[in-house]
Amino acid sequence: MTKRFEFSLQDALFIGLCATLLVALKGMLRLKLGISGHTMLLMSFMYLTCYGVVGRLGSITLCGTLAGLVAMALGVGKGGPMILLKFALPALAMDVALLLVMAWPLKWRFCVLVVSAAIAWAGKVWLTNMLAGMAIEVALIKFAISVAQGTGFGLLGAALAFALAKRLQAHDLLKMNIKE
């Protein structure tokens, strides 16, 4: 691990706690909402909060990977090792997108991150469907529905995260600057 990606213990613990809270909330909400995609609400809220508080590239990927590990350790979901990908892929997509939009105002940065996460989230489903030999049209329709659902729920989560970021900055708890 290079020096650049070395996180302080406090940041690392915060990332871990965010990941644990994400998995715990997901475990509790799982059956109450029948619609797929509500995971994106929690996921985008937690990942963006994590990024807002830690304020570093790579924090989202770490949060996603830890969330996957915690989900395996708590026995949430039936995916086994697949659940690691489910949490880590959107997080990785967010960090990659972050490289491109680093200088944008926070609101638009959050929006771009959510869309990229939704595409990655739906892309994993698309990939597994394609690998299973599903016809391309069917897989594409499912992909489009997933992206739309994921983006919708994700934007809701991002709005919450943005409200939280503003409040945290008012209390001087945020490391990054919010450009309006």
Add this chain to the structure above:
Amino acid sequence: MWARRKISVVESQPGQWCGTAIILVTVMSACAFLLSDSALPLLALANLPMLIQGSRLGSLKGILVVFALQLLMTSLFYLLLYGWQSLPQAALVVFRLLLALIPGWWLSARFAPEQLGSSLARVLPSKWAFVLAATLSLLPHIQREAMEIYRLQCLRGAPITKRALRNPKNWLELGPCLLFPLLIELMKLSRQQALAAKSRHFGTHPKPTHWQAPEDL
């Protein structure tokens, strides 16, 4: 409560099997996608013992619901796009997805979550293994904290009581009233934990030692 497992009937086995099982499960899931159609019955046969043992340890209901929903959605799309004759193809696709799902489901039914966690922690760097262990053990504390904040906010008159939450208009109140204070609490907690670990010289020694539960010694 989120680990919705029935109590395991099989005696818990040493953790080294768990790592092997994780690799086996990953390979079997990958096989479900990569093998040709003619090899699928063989894979299904290999999945059968897992299915039998898994159904004795946990409930089959979850996997059946997923399977039924997938089958319904996929065959609906195939029916609309390609007509009746394509339905066997739809069934084959869903069968492959099911075969990919069974090993992971067996893994979570067969091994206790903490066994999975400890075998994963072996491959992580020691700092992140510590973070994982610390946050997992803090989970009950976070839950208590959340309940406390919830009760206090209810006393304050926030519209998040069970009755008020029947109205979807009040759902958004959960964010500022419950989630935000909880996250600020987490920030405080991470600062305290980091301080506590640092004052015990965490991270200064190149070869960290691990605390072992008395029964492991």
